[in-house]
Amino acid sequence: AHESGAPLALALADLDHFKAVNDRFGHGIGDSVLRTVAQIFRVKTRPGDLVARMGGEEFLFVFADTSSATAQEVCERLRAAVEGHLWEALAPGLRVSISIGLSPARPGDVPSGLIERADTALYDAKHAGRNRVRSSSQE
Incomplete structure (x- = not known):
């Protein structure tokens, strides 16, 4: 998409305080949280959006065209869906949120630059x- 000049954006999402979830509720619940978050991402992204787990509690999104x-809206929808999920059904007292760093592509970008800017935006979030979306275009 980017080579054709069509707009492209990349985002990194990270579960907030995930180590504390594992410590307090156990790794079984932590695994269930990861599976549930992945399911929310599948439901709330659009056809053509790419989602990948980067490892641990971090996910990568590629929004082509x-x-x-629009990428900011999709990220906010993902953030709100995770926050609004009925986590209490999994474990009493459980709350889950995500922070997202968004990086819209710029002319001449290379993938590593996009990821680096998304990572910086995630750090800012x-x-x-936490529990918010930050874009590298907000710099």
Whole structure:
């Protein structure tokens, strides 16, 4: 998509305080949380959006043919869906949220640059209080 000049955006999502979830509720619940979050991502992304687990509690999204504003809307929908899920059904007292760093592609971008900017935006989201979306275009 990017070679054709169509807009492209990449996002990284990270579960907030996931180590604390594993420590408090156990790794079985932690695994269930990861599976549930992945299912939410499958349901709430659009056909053509790519989702991959990067390892641990981090996921990568590629939004092809997607404007920066639309990518921001999709990321916010993902964040709200995770926050709004009925986690109590899995374990009393369980709350789960995600932080997302979004990086709209710029002319001449290489994949590593996109990922680096998304990672910086994710760091900004975490340091701004977690459970939010930050875009590298907000710099």
